[in-house]
Amino acid sequence: EPEVTQTPSHQVTQMGQEVILRCVPISNHLYFYWYRQILGQKVEFLVSFYNNEISEKSEIFDDQFSVERPDGSNFTLKIRSTKLEDSAMYFCASSEGLGRYYGYTFGSGTRLTVV
Amino acid sequence: AQRVTQPEKLLSVFKGAPVELKCNYSYSGSPELFWYVQYSRQRLQLLLRHISRESIKGFTADLNKGETSFHLKKPFAQEEDSAMYYCALSRGGSQGNLIFGKGTKLSVKP
Numbered sequence: 001e002p003e004v005t006q007t008p009s010h011q012v013t014q015m016g017q018e019v020i021l022r023c024v025p026i027s028n029h030l031y032f033y034w035y036r037q038i039l040g041q042k043v044e045f046l047v048s049f050y051n052n053e054i055s056e057k058s059e060i061f062d063d064q065f066s067v068e069r070p071d072g073s074n075f076t077l078k079i080r081s082t083k084l085e086d087s088a089m090y091f092c093a094s095s096e097g098l099g100r101y102y103g104y105t106f107g108s109g110t111r112l113t114v115v
Numbered sequence: 116a117q118r119v120t121q122p123e124k125l126l127s128v129f130k131g132a133p134v135e136l137k138c139n140y141s142y143s144g145s146p147e148l149f150w151y152v153q154y155s156r157q158r159l160q161l162l163l164r165h166i167s168r169e170s171i172k173g174f175t176a177d178l179n180k181g182e183t184s185f186h187l188k189k190p191f192a193q194e195e196d197s198a199m200y201y202c203a204l205s206r207g208g209s210q211g212n213l214i215f216g217k218g219t220k221l222s223v224k225p
Contacts, residue, residue, distance in 0.1 A: 004158075033212060043159070043201065043215040056212055091159065100147040100205035101166070104213065106159040 002026040006092050006107035013082055013114055021077045021110045023092030032075045033093040033104065034067065036060070043091065049075065082114045117142045119204050121216035128192050129224050136187040136219050138176075138202030147205040148178055148185040149213065154198045162200070163187070172196070192223045 005024040013019050025032050034046040047057040049067055066078045075094075079086055092107040093099075118141040128134055140146060150162040162171055165178040165185060176187045185202060199220050203213040 035213070035215075042217040043203075043213075045212040045214065048212050058212075099213070103149070103161050103164060105161075106151075108158040 002105070004092055004094055004105050004107035006090075006110050008110060009108065010111045011113070013112070015084060015114055016081050019079050019082055019112060021079075021090050021092075021112070023075045023077070023094075023107055024073055025075055025092065025094030026096075026105055027073070029094035029096050029105070031055075031095045031097070031099055032067075032069070033095075033099070034077045035091045035093065035106075036088040037091065037109075038085075038088045046077070079112075082112075084114050087112055087114045117146075117204060117206060117214050119202050119214055119216035121200075121202055121219050123219045124217070125220045125222065127222040127224065130194055131191050134187075134189045134192045134196070134221065134223075136200050136202075136221065138185045138187065138216060140183050140185065140202075140204050142183075142204060142206065144206060148176070149203045149205065150174070150176055150185075150187050151201040151203060151215075152198050153201065153218075159201065192221075194223045194225060197221055197223045 007022045032049040035043050037043045045058050047061045048055045064080050068076050089109045091109045093104040095104045096102045120139045148165045151159045152162045153159050163176050174189045178185050199218045201218045202216040
């Protein structure tokens with residue numbers, strides 16, 4: 001069964017540093033998403049991406065965050081200057097069509113620890 | 116505002132007992148509802164979506180628009196059902212993102 005792949009599985013970074021989280025969505029999927037889960041809290045939507053542009057973003061997704069699909073296979077989330085409160089599990093997801101109809105396939109996540 | 120509420124953080128049952136994981140939602144439009152499961156140290160996996168009206172691993176969920184609920188049920192719990200269960204809502208129109216509940220940890224004891 002096709003999978004969404006995320007790397008690295010765990011990243012530790014110093015406050016103020018830039019991090020890039022990487023995702024390889026399923027190859028024929030068209031919609032891409034980033035979610036995050038702070039320890040002990042609910043999974044929260046960050047951003048959705050379709051047709052090479054952001055289709056929707058949440059209040060969490062401020063100017064510190066950006067997404068890119070640089071080469072047609074990878075889908076990246078960049079945090080420019082990390083804060084302690086960015087420590088969370090970050091999940092990438094993709095869907096074949098609009099997720100509400102086709103469902104979403106999630107990656108196994110990247111645990112980001114900001115120290 | 117759209118919201119998904121899972122009132123129980125932890126639900127503990129014995130093997131063979133019936134299970135009901137509660138989910139209530141708040142949304143003025145026509146939502147799509149999902150249940151996701153996360154086994155220990157694994158990824159979120161789609162368990163059910165109301166649009167397909169199917170039963171997976173013995174679990175079923177019925178959308179009750181009057182009560183704005185989408186409770187997950189299984190008549191006889193198995194130890195391998197122990198996991199985190201998340202109820203999620205997707206809004207109408209072109210907005211495809213999911214709004215998750217806080218999750219319920221199901222523990223099935225032998």
